[in-house]
Amino acid sequence: MLYREAGQFKTNYVSDSAIFPLREDRIGLGLIILAAYALAFLGNSFLLQAVMIPFLVFSLASIGLNILTGYTGLLSLGTGAFMGVGAYACYKLMTAFPEVNVIVWIFVSGFFSAAVGALFGLPSLRIKGFYLAVATLAAQFFLQWCFIRIPWLVNYNVSGALDAPLRTLFGIPIMGPNATPQVRYLVVLTIVILLTWLASNLVHGRIGRMWIAIRDMDLAAELMGIRPLQTKLLAFAVSSYYCGVAGALLVFLWYGGAEYDVFNINQSFFILFMVIIGGLGSLIGSFFGAALIFIMPIVLGIVLPAALSPFGIAVGADTIEHLRFIIVGALIIFFLIVEPHGLARLWQIGKQKLLVWPFPY
C-alpha cells in the first residue's frame, strides 16, 4: 500500500537506470543510514563494540569476496590472508609515517592487498572453479607463513603481534585503548558506507557488467570484446582491496591488537559462508550474510539462557556454545533449502510481494 510503483514515472534514462528507482527505497535507505548513525548515540558499548563494529567489518569483507565470487564467479579461499595483508600493511605504514592521518593509511593499505590479490589472481586466467580455489588456498598458506616468519612486518615486536597505537582524528582518539566504542563505530560505519556506495557504483556500471559477463560465460564475454585477463585481475584487485581495508579495520578498530592466527583459513571460510548465505552477487546479501553468521550466535548466546531459565533449566557456557552451533547450522540448512539463492533473494521476493500488497493479481 505504502510501497508501490504506481505514480512514479521515469522521464529520462538516468532515472530509468537508477539503482534505487523507487522513492520508497531511497527513503528507506536514508532511514537505515540515519538509524545506523543514531545507534552510535543510543547503543551501549557492548552493542557497538562487540556486535556492530564486527558486523560492519565482516560485511565489508563479504562485499569484497562477493565482488570476486558472486559477481565474477571466481572462487577464492584466500580472503583471510588478503585481510591480513591489509592489516599488516596498515601497521607498517602508520608506524613508519605516524604524522599522516591513520584514515589515509587504512584506505592506502587496501592497495597493498589489491596488489597481492592481483598477483595471486594470475592463475585465474588458466584455471577455474575448484582448481582456482586451491590456487587461492596456496595464497592463504603462503601469506600466513609470511606473517609468522617475517618479523619485519611487526616491527620486530617480541610478542609477534600487531597492536593499535593511539591515533587521533580531529584530536579525538579513534584508535588504541583510549578510543571509545562510539567513535570507533562512527569511523567504521562511515568507511563501510563509503566503500559500499563505491562498490554499488562499480557493480552496476560498465565494470560490473564486464564481471558479470565473465561469470556467466567467459567465452561469450571474450567474443564480445571483454578482455578476460584484465577483467579477472581487476576483480581480484578490487576484491582484495575491500578485504584489505576490512582486515585493517578488524585489527585496529575492533580487536585493538592481534596475532597472525586471526587471518587463518577459518577466517576465509567464515567470510565465504557469509557470502553464500547472504546471496552471491548481491551487496545487501553481504550484510544479511554477516548478520546471520556473526550476530545470530551472539543473540542466541543472550536469548537462550534467558529463555531456558524460567523452566528451571540452567545451562552452562559450553552447552550454550554447542546449542549455538546446532541452531546456527540448522538455520543455514533451513535458509538454503527455502532459498538456495541466499537471503538477498528472500529480501527481493519480499519486496516484490510488498509491491502488490494488498491486492496481488
Next chain:
Amino acid sequence: MSFRKLSLKLVAASLLAGTALPAFAQDSIYVPLFTYRTGPFAGSGTFIADGMHDYLEMLNQRDGGIGGVKLVIEECETGYDTKKGVECYEAVKGKNPVMVNPWSTGITLPLIPRASVDKIPILSMAYGLSASARGDIFPWVFNPPATYWDGMSMIIKYIGEKEGGLDKLKGKKIGFIHLDAAFGKEPIPLLQEMAKEIGFEVALYPVAAQDMQNQSSQWLSARRDRPDYMIMWGWGTMNGAAVKEAVRSGYPMDKFYSVWWPSEDDARSGGAGAKGFKTLNWHAVGANFPAIQDIQKHVVDKGLSKAGKDKVGEVLYNRGVYNSLLIAEAIATAQKLTGKKAVTGEDVRRGMENIKLDPARLKELGLEGFTDQLVLSCANHNGHRPAFMQEWDGTKWVKISNPIEPLTDRVKAQLDAAAKDYAEKNAGWPKRTEACDKAS
C-alpha cells in the same frame, strides 16, 4: 499449537526472563572466567575450566564467598578464539569484573592496552606477554609464577646438572619443537644466546597451528638430526601428538622435556612408551589437600561441578585451582588493604600486587605443600618462582626434582629489553600512575 503461537510464547517467555534476571547485588564480587570447553583446545581447557570454577564455587559453598561476600562466578566460552574472547571481554566489562583470566595468549594481547583504561586487572598465569612481568610498565597485568624464559632456563639448567654442569652441554645438540606462534617462539632468543655462550647446538622444529596433529615431518627431521635432548613448547592437541610421534619415532623419552602445559591425557596418548617424559610444574598433582578435599565434598559430591570425580587432582585441574587460588587471594588481600567488602577491579589490582602466599598462608588455606611460595610486588608482577621437574611413570606424574631456580640474570636481560621494546613501539604507552603500596 501453531508455529506463530509458539514463537509468540517463546518471545514472551524470553522477555519475562529478561526482566526477571537478578540485578547484580552490591554485596557480591563478580568474577568472570574465560573458559574453553569446546574447540580444538578443549582437551586442555576443560580441566582448567573445571579447576578454576570448582575452587571458587567451593569458597562460596564452604565460606559463603570471600570475607563474607559471595562470588558471582560466570563462565564465558571463548573456544580459544580471539574473536569470541574479545566478545566475552565486552560482555563482562559492564558488570564490574574484578579480574579477567583470558587463558589464551591471543586473547591476552588485545586486552593488555585496555586493562589500564577499563581498570580491570588481567591475570595471565604463566602465559601471555612475558614482558608484563615488569609491574612498573604494566601495572594492570600479572603473569605469575614464572615466565617462559624462566621455564627455558630451568630446563637447560636441569639438563646441565644431569650432564654434570652447564659447561658439559658443550658440543651437544638440543632440539626445540614449538608451536609456531608468539608463544612458542618466545624462548628462542634465550636458547640461542645460551647456545652461543655454552657452545651447544640448537635445532628448531616449528609446528604450525594448523599442523599440530600432524608432526611426522618434524619428528622425521629430529630422527635425522639426532638431538641429544628435545624441549617442547606446545599447547592443546600439539602436546599429545608430539608425545605420540616421539614414541613412534623411537626418540628416548627420558631425553624429552616440556614446558608446563602437557596434561595426563597428552602423556597417555603415547601409551606405555611415554614413560620417562618430563615436564616442568610448579604445583602438586593429586587431591590430598584439605582444600581440594573440600572441593570434593562441597562441590563435586553435590553435583555442582562438571568435572568427573577422577579428574579432580589431575595436573591441569590443579592448575585451574592454582589460578583461582590467586584470584581469591588477590580479592582477600584487597579486602584487607582497603577495608571494603565488595572490592572493585582497582582494589584487586592492589591486592594482586601485595599477594603473599607463604607456607603459613598456604597451610591456613588448606593447601600446605601444594606450591612454592609466591610474593608479588609493585615492580615484580611475576615472581620468577622456581619450578620442579615431574616425570610420567606410565600412569601419573611423579615429582623427580627439587625446585629449580631460574637463571635470573639471563632472564632479566631478556625481560628488560622486551618491556622497553614494547613501551617504545607503542609510542605514548602510559607511564605508571598507580601508587605503590607501602608493604610492597
